[in-house]
Amino acid sequence: MGVCLVTKTSKFDSAYLRRVNCVKTFCTIREHGWISRSELADITGLSRATVSETVRELLEREFVREVGSDNTQRGRPPVKLEVNPTRFYLIAVEIDVGWIVVAITTLVGEILVQRREEFRTHDYDFVLNLCVSTVDRLLRQQSIHRDDVLGIGVAVPGQVDLNRRVVTFAPNLRWRDVSLADDLERDLNLPVLVSNEAMLGAMAEKWFGRGRDAGVLVYVSVKGGLGCGIVNDRSLFLGVSGSAGELGHMSIDPKGPECSCGSRGCWEVYSDEQAILDRAFRALRTSKDSLLFQWCIVENRRLTVDDIVHAANVGDQTAMEIVRESGWYLGIGIANIVNGLNPDMVIVGGCIAASEIVFDEINRVVQERGLQIPAEKVSLVPTGLGDKVALMGCIALLLDTLLEQPEGRLNTDSVREN
Amino acid sequence: MGVCLVTKTSKFDSAYLRRVNCVKTFCTIREHGWISRSELADITGLSRATVSETVRELLEREFVREVGSDNTQRGRPPVKLEVNPTRFYLIAVEIDVGWIVVAITTLVGEILVQRREEFRTHDYDFVLNLCVSTVDRLLRQQSIHRDDVLGIGVAVPGQVDLNRRVVTFAPNLRWRDVSLADDLERDLNLPVLVSNEAMLGAMAEKWFGRGRDAGVLVYVSVKGGLGCGIVNDRSLFLGVSGSAGELGHMSIDPKGPECSCGSRGCWEVYSDEQAILDRAFRALRTSKDSLLFQWCIVENRRLTVDDIVHAANVGDQTAMEIVRESGWYLGIGIANIVNGLNPDMVIVGGCIAASEIVFDEINRVVQERGLQIPAEKVSLVPTGLGDKVALMGCIALLLDTLLEQPEGRLNTDSVREN
Missing domain, CATH: 1.10.10.10 (Winged helix-like DNA-binding domain superfamily/Winged helix DNA-binding domain)
Known part of the structure; x- marks a missing residue:
């Protein structure tokens, strides 16, 4: 459904x-x-x-x-x-480290136009203004009247207090306690909902993606950090203050390396994009015949996880080993999730999820380490929504909230008060 | 409520x-x-x-x-x-390694009579027959007519397939795929519901215990194994096949010692009663001045976790260190749960939960390692239901199922079919 x-x-x-x-x-x-x-x-x-x-x-x-x-x-x-395909519009905004994407969609979630803007600052006001100007520009460009826009959904890589509508902590953006929803509402004069990008990823999978029929669905977002969204039956598992799903900060080695969160050996330390890149940089010291060495050292290109996946897919041994090891660590955490939550589907998003080697390894680890019943029950799949998953999650959040409210328009006051 | x-x-x-x-x-x-x-x-x-x-x-x-x-x-x-305090009765049965407890209660969960039986076998038929004869004996003794018993709830330390009503795997009992509910129903001619003891513990806390007002509640059962029950709002988090909560088998050190489940470094390996006892036996080699050495080696008594807690409470240094280290490992897993599920309450049950030192250490670890928002939000408390927690969970399960069914009596066919 x-x-x-x-x-x-x-x-x-x-x-x-x-x-x-x-x-x-x-x-x-x-x-x-x-x-x-x-x-x-x-x-x-x-x-x-x-x-x-x-x-x-x-x-x-x-x-x-x-x-x-x-x-x-x-x-x-x-x-x-x-x-109604053209009567109303929705706007989705994804904010990540160094870039934002803004998309305008129809009520069925069809993206009419989208725009990506890059920057090199962590300054909150800069990013806020960039969001505002990009939304403004797209609306003008598409000749869409503000009255026909039902709301703006925003995905951020961090914890969001849903009651206070505040981004309480987004370590990779270096934001603490910023009133993103209220600020955007004031500057754009449109209702705004902000949520965590991994939770939105889970909603996107449930509304538009591979998780439509899943009973218990966990979405694992592998990006600058590692976050999860849990959908139980038809509800997002929010926790009591809306920070559930921070499984990236489950320690999988209590005496392991320090994590940015202050704990040690968090799953994220071994599994997010930075961990994958670090693994590559370590390998390059000894693997001068690798494609990665060619691209990164000889051609002096900025290495990305996409590059590593691409090199692995064309058979580069060093890249394959990096991807396999990354899959092993992803598998450890996913096996923990499978045992603890008994989901029928775990969907992985992020560049690394495009690699088959990663999924072979995740599957192997989960079958080897998971308890028999939950391990047999679970499907482990990459997202089918690609890099649109957070945007589609914003649309799902807007639709979900709109339909829950009996008023004609999105009323963010009621969200605030709850 | x-x-x-x-x-x-x-x-x-x-x-x-x-x-x-x-x-x-x-x-x-x-x-x-x-x-x-x-x-x-x-x-x-x-x-x-x-x-x-x-x-x-x-x-x-x-x-x-x-x-x-x-x-x-x-x-x-x-x-x-x-x-109605005396019109109907409910029966709770707790099965663990080496003992069963059977209790008859009123509809408000008041225990009228209870009986514990011990044994030294893993034989399924023996345990089944012991359950049957103990229930029979208590009913006769109390002159309670079978027609006035609305149902029997059974707690087992293992995974239960709620649809097939089968104990699929109870490692400590050494049972695999036993039709406990059907067998008891046949022999006792009363409707029977079987569930996992940690899930029932969570239900008991929600119905009768400290978790009545909790939004998201996790019950951690520290016994022969380590299991958890998760209550979200008013629903038990079951997972797709009813095995959610097996967080004892979340690996907290992927390269750690082997666990009975086949994985490595599971939380249970460091934190269940056997782990606590093993810690004591190791310490006894060098701590000849400890009370535990006196009891265990000199007096040749069988050491229990109760003994260790008791010795720690009277200031025995060796026992205090054992308890503190056990608390540290419990804290690691609970911090993972706090980050992942953002509960407002984590309730710990089992003998070790009676120690204040354990809770001081759990609290310290969770504050040190948990993310700020979920760690500030959570209360970490021992069960207030003592060793009755699983029995009370059986009563909660029976009441919950009875009230959900519009028929006058408990209809386990409908449970079977769902």
């Missing part, structure tokens, strides 16, 4: 039930398109009356529209429904 | 909502006793109509009864409700 509710409340009441039905209906229309009310009832399992009611609400909010109705014919076919 | 639903279905519909309200109402009556319908509505936040309806159902099933109504007076006080 692709439904994923960020449940901010534990109140199971009839209002909550109506929200759930609304999300279910919208997602089914989005996934199937051109669908009649009775088909909707069959697929969702909701009663005809409930479907009529939720569809009425979605029509009223102009999130969906009727199509294919032909009133002139006898025995006319039932009216079909589809998500 | 103490509500904890083992949600076997993801179907949020009006029937599900009715179940939730029923559990909510029952728990509130259980916790408050002598409560009127209007007080119930105030406390639960349910409408008067919903309260009337759920109370009617609970009265019909004789789970609650009306008290304190005085029809002779003018302006008579409203009828009060309480859980």
Whole structure:
């Protein structure tokens, strides 16, 4: 169904039930398109009356529209429904170290335009202004009126306090306690939701990706840091203050090297992009026949994880060994997750996930070290959403929040107060 | 509220909502006793109509009864409700290595009688027959008719397939794929539910213990093995095949000693009762002035973790060091859990949890190694339910399942089919 509710409340009441039905209906229309009310009832399992009611609400909010109705014919076919493709827009912003990407999408998550901007500063105000100007520019360029934009979702590589709407700690950005959502809202005059990029990755997989049918899904984001998002059934596992999923800081060797978080031997230390690059730099000292040596030392190019994966894929022995070892460490942490959370799917995102060697190794380690039942049950796959996964997560968050709110527009006050 | 639903279905519909309200109402009556319908509505936040309806159902099933109504007076006080204290009984069975405990309780979880039996075999049939005969004997002894027993809950230290109702793997009992629930049902002619003891511990804490108000609660059971139960909001986190919580088999040193599960350096290897005892035996080689040496070597007593805790509490240096080191390893794993799941409460059960030194060390490690936000948010406490925690978990499981089912009696067929 692709439904994923960020449940901010534990109140199971009839209002909550109506929200759930609304999300279910919208997602089914989005996934199937051109669908009649009775088909909707069959697929969702909701009663005809409930479907009529939720569809009425979605029509009223102009999130969906009727199509294919032909009133002139006898025995006319039932009216079909589809998500309104151009009535409203959503904006996704991904912030990472040294770059941002801004995308404008339709209500079905189709990216109409996107723009990447690079920079060499950690200054919060600089990045904030860059986000604002990039959004402004894209809106102008596409001649999209602000009133037609339902909201902006922002992905950051750090912990976010969902109640205070503050990025409390983003070590790689060197930000602490910045009011990103409020600042963007003020400067852009549009409702803004900010969340952790790995949590958004998990939402993206549930709404749009390979995890649509997963019961328990863990998304592992391998980037400048290593973060996870956990989806249980239809809900993101948030923890009590919204920082669940920081499994990158599970220590897999309590006496191992220091981590930026202050602990020792964290999974991230062995497995994030920096760890993979460090592994490459160490190998280059002795592997002068490697493609990596050629690119990095002889041609003086800036080495990336993409380069390492590419070299491994064309059979470079040094690169293959780097990738294999990285897969081993990823596998150790994933085996811990498999034992602890018994997911049916673990999806890995980031450049390294494009390597088959990595997945062979992760699979091997999980089968070797995981408990039999959870290890047999789990599928370990790379993201199918590529580098769009965080952006799509922003869209999922916006849709999820919009549909949960009975008002026509996104009301971030209610998010704030929860 | 103490509500904890083992949600076997993801179907949020009006029937599900009715179940939730029923559990909510029952728990509130259980916790408050002598409560009127209007007080119930105030406390639960349910409408008067919903309260009337759920109370009617609970009265019909004789789970609650009306008290304190005085029809002779003018302006008579409203009828009060309480859980029917003696109409029905529940049976809890805890199975561990070398012993079982069987308890008969009321619907409010009050233990009327309990009996412990010890043995020195791993033979499944022997243990099964012992459970059957002990239940039979207690029922006869208390003159309780089988018709008045609503069900039997069984706690086992191992993985349970909740759909097939089979203990798939209980390493310390040396059981694999035994149909414990079906076998007990056949021999006792009563409905039986079997679950993992750490998951039941988590349910017990949520229903009856310190975790009643916790949002995200992790129960860590330190016994012959090390298992965890995770409660998120009101639901037990089961994983896709019911084996979630096996965090004892998260590797905290991938190159560490072999574990019985086949992996290496599992948390359990450093932290369960055997690990604590092994630590003591190693220390005894050089600590001839320790109380433990006196008890174990001179008096030839069988050393237990209780002994070690006792010696540490009276200031025995060797015992204190053993306990402190055990706390350090427990703290490493708990810090991982705190980072990964962002719980507001971690409750530790088992003999070692009775030591303050252990908690001082766990707290120190979690504050030192946990990420700031989740580490500040979490309370780390020992169980307040002592060695009754698994039994109380069995009662919680029975009540939870009974209330979720609209039939008068516990129907384990529906559990089987789900």
